Structures are given as structure tokens and as C-alpha cells.
Amino acid sequence: MVTLRDVARAAGVSPATASRALGNPDVVAAGTRERVLRTARELGYRANQAARALATGDSGMIGLVVPDIESPFFASIAKGVDARARELGSSVLIADTQEDAELEAEVAGRVQERVEGVILCSPRMGTADLGGLADLGPTVLINRESSDLPSVSFETPTGVRAALAHLRSLGHRVIAYVGGPHSAWADAERRSALHAVPGLRIVDLGHHRPVHDSGAAAVDTVMACGASAVLCYNDLVAVGLVRSLQSRGIRVPEDISVVGFDDIALATLTAPALTTVRLPWAAAGRVAVDLLLGAGEDAGEDAGEPAAGRAPRRVRLGVELVVRESTGVGPERAVPPLPEA
Amino acid sequence: MVTLRDVARAAGVSPATASRALGNPDVVAAGTRERVLRTARELGYRANQAARALATGDSGMIGLVVPDIESPFFASIAKGVDARARELGSSVLIADTQEDAELEAEVAGRVQERVEGVILCSPRMGTADLGGLADLGPTVLINRESSDLPSVSFETPTGVRAALAHLRSLGHRVIAYVGGPHSAWADAERRSALHAVPGLRIVDLGHHRPVHDSGAAAVDTVMACGASAVLCYNDLVAVGLVRSLQSRGIRVPEDISVVGFDDIALATLTAPALTTVRLPWAAAGRVAVDLLLGAGEDAGEDAGEPAAGRAPRRVRLGVELVVRESTGVGPERAVPPLPEA
DNA sequence: TTGTAAGCGTTATCAT
């Protein structure tokens, strides 16, 4: 391995100068700089990042912990995180916790040892454990909020409201909600806005695992509950429901309308294409990086370690109702839309 | 920050002993060990991985470079890599090259600086550049082969053959191939087996970007070419084609059969569910890690730097035809299946 | 502008 010393020696300068020429180009004489850079290139010098990290105390890496990298939205978050990190000169250490709350805590710790801070997506762990993360190192949450940690989440209540208003304006009056996991923060968020639109009866169809089959499994209760439209916890569930409805000979949206949540790629690939609430996952990833690395931070405050008495920074990203083909007119066609909230 | 020295001092031992107690537990006296471990815990000691890496020359990380982490198969590879790496005590540094061949080379270099070796998925770069990667550090390819680098790929020709034989046994005689990108190694692989099944006429429909819309765009040529069945470069294209066919009133599989490639989650969510060739992406990720880290390697050979004259290790994983609903009987119904190759 | 030298926190060699 060719080290900085080798380059320095070959270029006839001290290691210090060689280091400067490489990392702080404008502080060394032009001639020297060129000479060093050239010899470095010739020798095929490659900086040892471990040594650099040790000397500077900056690993140049951030951690990203996700429950399941195969889930479309986590993949999107990863995309955003990676892109923003690269822009900022950082690398991304990723870890998949396999939806396991135990693993999550352990992994977050392990990752934190090697990075400047970690971005934790939709943590499955309990609130108590969440608090403990703060003193392992800077931590930013995505799709979950906590009193101790900075976070970026979504204006889901607004999204729910928009979906509900949309359905109402189409003439629907009783709407079913096929909920997410009982322990999911995001489900509680969605539920919190379920009654925000007046003139609607909401039928709560309970909690479901956020997978395709849950939608299929819910089809009987949906049909029995008397609703003319259904809001689902996420797109996967919605697609499962639509499929199952169709296989029963029930048409979407003619007989029943369905709305999803997330706007994953699948939402546009089904027939009918899914009306859904779009969450800006990749953007969330980018913002989380900024929060973590303190870009645009008000003052010298470390993410994850807020100054005493100061609330951690929380960002909520806007969502957007994307109307496609899975929603149509309901029983009471002739009703004008509610005024926009 | 609490360092090993702090722990050592507090425990009344030398840093060396403290280090041993932590990393090589059975070489220190039981009593000492307990004392050190306890104080370490009490003080909240967390090892500085950069220092460890510098001292041992092992970063404990591997790199994973993918064209697009949002693509289902790369996500699956990442899942496999992550899981296997964790089992082996390694962490995964990930980088998304955004389908950009330039970025790919640069990123691979950057990543290589911080890790023990990198796994490069479906590289978009040219063959020439590929060769240059070897001396940046150990490198393993996934879904591409090279004369210089170890790789794990798939027995796609077998898969093509199986798909073709399946269609033939259903009574199809002329089959269209909707190909992938002209530069894709995987497309060449698939094409290489296109004529392996006798008694079939193959209509080559040219190259297409591997996205949903390509399938939709290909619908006219498909219908014009006289084929009763279509083999697509991948599932996305296949689904696009099916959708487009259906919107023209053409039924799948009654009027035309469609086969995909990859077996992404989407393949089971469409109506009809897609018949496809399943590629074991996650397994490929795991194997790539093993190749990279030399687990099960014959001798002291570094991946990516094969001993002179010795061919790099290449693994080809088996594939499987998954028959679902998008393929049905063709014009010549009554024909018995070919004997299995 | 450049060089000297002192770390950064661990591990590993060599004595003891």
C-alpha cells in the first residue's frame, strides 16, 4: 500500500505538505501542489479513510437503519438519503433490521459506532427504547416522532382529510378505514384525522398487517359494513382489496371506491390505477440527512442531542392526494364539494 | 468520549489488557476480564471503529454499489448482502449510481477506499473500465461476468429454455422476444438461448428500456409479428405489455401468452398473475458476500485479485420457471411437451 | 509556504 509518506518522499516534500496539497489545495504553493498531485496520481495513492477518520474525528459516513429495504418506501428513502449524502460528501452505511424490534436497537447501536449519526426509519421499537438512542449519537427519525429526537414525518392528517373530502365530494357518505398495525405510529397519525371531515360516517375496520393479503382478507368486512368507499392504510393493502373485490365481481370504482396511501410504483400499474395519498419518501430522506448533518441548522446544536430545554427539530413534509381511477361517484352523486380546508 | 485508556485506568489495568479483555476474552484472567467488562459497561465505553480499523487494517465493512436501489431486484440483492454481512460481522456501505456509468466508476472507487471489498451489481460501465476495478481492491460482480473479476450470475439460458419449452408444450410455435437494453449483459445472456428449443420460430422485437412503458410501447409490434406468445426481458416490461394488450381488448392468456423474467413482487399482484423466470436475487447477494470475504474460498486468494493465471471464481445460480396465469394454450394445442433438456 | 512533531484510539509485539 502506498501511503502519504511515500507520496511526500517521492515529491520531495514533508508529509504535512503532501496532506495539505491533497486536502487543502489552496494553502500550498501552486508548483508544490501540482508536483504532489502528480506523484500521488503516478503512485496510485489512495487515502486511508480509517486513518483520516481517526485523525479528524469524522468518519464521513452516516447510518441508515430500515426495517426492510425491499419495501418500496424504504428503498425510496434510501435513494434520497444516498443522493443527499453524496452531495454532502458523505457515504451511507445501511442496515436492514428485518422488521425486528430487538435487532433494531442492537443494529442502531452497532451502526452508530462507525458513523457521524444515524437516520432511523419507521422504528418498530417501543417509545422507551427510542429515547435511549439519543445518547448513542446523533439520531434522526423518519416517519415517527419522539419527544427526544429530531424527526421528519409527513402531514398525514392533511392527506387523510384530502382523501375524505375527495370521497365526500364524489357523493360518498359512509367510508370504511382499513387500518395498519396496531403498533404503527403512522396508523395512529392517520386515525387522528379520520373524523376531520363533517358529514361522513367512518367505519373503523380495525388493524391489519400492511401487506397485500390483508386487503384481500378484509374484503368481507368491507362489503358487510355498508360503506361505499374505503380508505386503506397503504397502497399494498388497497391493491389487495381491489383485487379481491374484483374477483368477487365487484367493480372498482363503479361499485365501490378505494383510496390508498404512500403512492408506491405499484399504484400506477394496477387496473384501475389507484387513487392514493402520495408521501414524499425520497424528499424525507434528503431532509433527514440535512437535519443530521446540521446543514441549515439554526445554531450549534447536535441532532439527537438537543440543547437542554430545547425541543428537537421536527419537520413535517406535505402530502398530496393523487386522484386516479379507483375512486368514482358514490350513492349521493349531486353534492358539491366541501370548501377546501 | 470515553476511550479504552479510560476504561483501563478505571479498571486498574493497562490499555493492552483492557483491549484483550474486550476483543480476546479468553486470553485474560477471568477476574480481570469481568472487572474490565464491568467498568467498560459502567463508563458506557464504545469502541472507536476508525482506530480499530487503522490498527488492524480491517474496516469491517463491505461496499455495495447498485444502479438503482429502488429497483426491486437490487433491493433484494441488498437484502441478501446485508443479511449475510451481518452474519459475518460486517457492515454494508451502500451507494446508488443512478444508472450512470460515469458515476459508477467514480463511486466504486470512493467506496473501495473505506471497505474490504465491493460488490458491484449489474455494472453499466464498459468492459474496459470493468477490468480497471480489480486493482482498486477486491471486487465481486453480480449479474455480469468478466474475465478479470469474480462474479455471481444466473443460469439465464436455462431459464429461457424452460420458458420456451413451456410455451412450446402449450402449443405455441412462434414466439416474440421483447429484449432489454442493447448494452445490457443480461440481455445478451438471454438472447444466447433464444434458439435452444427446436420447433420454434423466434421473432426478435429488438431492444427496449427495461421499464413498464416499454412493454406498453411494444404492443403494436407484438400484435403485428404473428407470435402467439411473448417472452419479455423482465417482469416490468411484461406487465406493461399485458396491461397494454388488455386495454386493446386482447385477452391474456386466451389470445396471447406472456412470460416475464425476474419474478419481482409485482408479478404476483397483477391480473393475470405473471408466468416468469425467477432469479434468486437475495441468494446472489449472500453468495457475493461469501466470495468477497473468502468464506469457502479454496486457498489464500483475494477476490478481485486472482492469482496470476488463475481464472476468477464464477458462480452461476439456478433459476426457476414459475408458471402462473399469463400463459395458456396456443394455436397447436395437442402437442406433447418436449422431453426435458 | 513548508517542516516538525504530537497526537487520534486501537491492536500487537515483545518482554516480564
Place this chain on the structure above:
DNA sequence: ATGATAACGCTTACAA
């Protein structure tokens, strides 16, 4: 079994 001590490769005061 444990303790000095010297690396590991780089950065960064501090001097010159």
C-alpha cells in the same frame, strides 16, 4: 497473565 511500547496513516497546531 499482564504491561510497556511501538506502530497504523493521517491531520494539525506550532515553529521556522
